[in-house]
Amino acid sequence: MATRAHLAVSVALTFCSITSASAQEPAYFVTYDHYLEERGNLEIAVATTTGLPTSGRHAYTAPWLELEYGLTGWWTAELYLEGVTTRGDGNAFTGWRFENRFRPLKTEHPVNPVIYVEYEAVNEASRIQKEIVGAGGVEFEPIDELKDEHERELEAKLILSSVARGWNVSENFIVEKNFSADEGLEFGYAVGVSRPLGTLARGRSCLVCPENFAIGLEMYGGLGSTEGFAGTDQRHYLAPVVGWTLSGRTSVKASVGLGLTDTSDRYLLRFGVAYELPIRTRQ
Amino acid sequence: MSARSSIAGVCVFAAMVSIAAQPQRERTWVAPPAADSRHNPLNEEAEILAGGSKLFRQRCALCHGQDGTGTNRGPNLMTRHVQHQSDGALFWKISSGNTRTGMPGYSFLPEVQRWQLVSHLRAQARE
Numbered sequence: 001m002a003t004r005a006h007l008a009v010s011v012a013l014t015f016c017s018i019t020s021a022s023a024q025e026p027a028y029f030v031t032y033d034h035y036l037e038e039r040g041n042l043e044i045a046v047a048t049t050t051g052l053p054t055s056g057r058h059a060y061t062a063p064w065l066e067l068e069y070g071l072t073g074w075w076t077a078e079l080y081l082e083g084v085t086t087r088g089d090g091n092a093f094t095g096w097r098f099e100n101r102f103r104p105l106k107t108e109h110p111v112n113p114v115i116y117v118e119y120e121a122v123n124e125a126s127r128i129q130k131e132i133v134g135a136g137g138v139e140f141e142p143i144d145e146l147k148d149e150h151e152r153e154l155e156a157k158l159i160l161s162s163v164a165r166g167w168n169v170s171e172n173f174i175v176e177k178n179f180s181a182d183e184g185l186e187f188g189y190a191v192g193v194s195r196p197l198g199t200l201a202r203g204r205s206c207l208v209c210p211e212n213f214a215i216g217l218e219m220y221g222g223l224g225s226t227e228g229f230a231g232t233d234q235r236h237y238l239a240p241v242v243g244w245t246l247s248g249r250t251s252v253k254a255s256v257g258l259g260l261t262d263t264s265d266r267y268l269l270r271f272g273v274a275y276e277l278p279i280r281t282r283q
Numbered sequence: 284m285s286a287r288s289s290i291a292g293v294c295v296f297a298a299m300v301s302i303a304a305q306p307q308r309e310r311t312w313v314a315p316p317a318a319d320s321r322h323n324p325l326n327e328e329a330e331i332l333a334g335g336s337k338l339f340r341q342r343c344a345l346c347h348g349q350d351g352t353g354t355n356r357g358p359n360l361m362t363r364h365v366q367h368q369s370d371g372a373l374f375w376k377i378s379s380g381n382t383r384t385g386m387p388g389y390s391f392l393p394e395v396q397r398w399q400l401v402s403h404l405r406a407q408a409r410e
Contacts, residue, residue: 033391035387036382036387038387039356040385070385072382073380073381073383073384073387074382074383105382106382106383107381107382107388108378108380108388163390168391196391196392199393199396200331200334200396200399201335202330202333202337203332203334203337204333205337211393
């Protein structure tokens with residue numbers, strides 16, 4: 001009941017931010033492609049990850065706020081603030097993340113690389129799962145205990161992204177170092193394919209027409225660490241994604257992640273809305 | 284999580300926002316010669332042009348202005364320099380973008396929509 005109320009509040013807050021507004025949102029939650037935020041634009045996004053674990057564990061919802069700014073045409077910076085709420089186990093602020101993405105090539109190529117560097121100051125209650133690395137499941141100790149266990153992590157990704165016959169194909173290779181624990185380097189991956197549904201743009205504005213939708217499929221998970229591959233203890237998810245551009249600058253996306261291993265949660269449901277705000281403009 | 288570290292994170296982000304680079308213009312951005320061999324497959328039906336106009340308002344007007352004559356974020360697209368380029372070259376630039384000037388690439392749009400944008404630019408220049 002409490003979880004349902006938290007979900008309702010999250011969804012309500014999310015839709016409060018929808019106003020009329022040109023989004024460039026790919027239909028991915030975890031996988032990154034080579035499209036950076038437009039220079040001078042600030043994207044404000046609210047999203048949630050809801051985990052439905054195997055029986056005997058608490059379901060949880062982890063909301064996050066994302067502020068993404070295009071500093072230049074080749075550099076985008078993002079700040080995340082995140083939290084968690086669980087069924088019957090309370091709530092917590094779980095920390096912040098600061099990420100930077102750099103696109104070294106001037107124009108589009110068959111394969112477009114992007115370098116990603118992120119610093120995370122989170123605690124062990126963090127469950128947004130914007131990336132999955134290493135091995136082992138989500139921690140299910142009481143939130144009150146987990147929130148006092150702080151982690152300082154540095155994460156790097158090599159993002160490769162291509163466009164072929166209307167499809168975007170992206171691959172992310174992830175390496176993460178937790179400076180708060182002796183865990184070695186942890187590895188992970190995310191791959192995705194996505195395409196817009198529409199073809200010719202209609203002359204009149206429409207809300208529910210194919211040109212406003214994009215569909216995709218993501219797969220992501222951990223690949224162990226320098227301490228060991230731990231193949232049977234890794235989490236992997238396969239997640240269909242749909243993105244909907246509501247009007248100009250506002251977009252919504254949703255995904256149902258299916259856990260592929262015993263360590264994975266059974267389902268990861270994700271929902272997000274983004275609003276793009278040009279803040280450096282003068283006519 | 285200490286409040287101090289959270290505030291520090293917000294401050295760093297705010298500082299980076301405030302040092303955003305000034306707009307750059309690049310006069311020598313030239314499409315590869317192969318781009319010129321591509322021709323616009325669309326005719327100039329009203330519905331196609333109306334769709335191109337809508338896409339321009341959604342994707343391009345913020346930087347290039349509603350009438351394409353430019354703002355401080357993006358250049359005037361109605362000039363002879365731009366309009367003398369081939370349809371294929373304009374299509375290539377719309378698709379590729381240029382990270383040095385801040386022009387985003389629109390390869391994520393269906394190919395036909397990028398051609399609609401080219402058609403719109405031609406129609407707009409004739410008005």
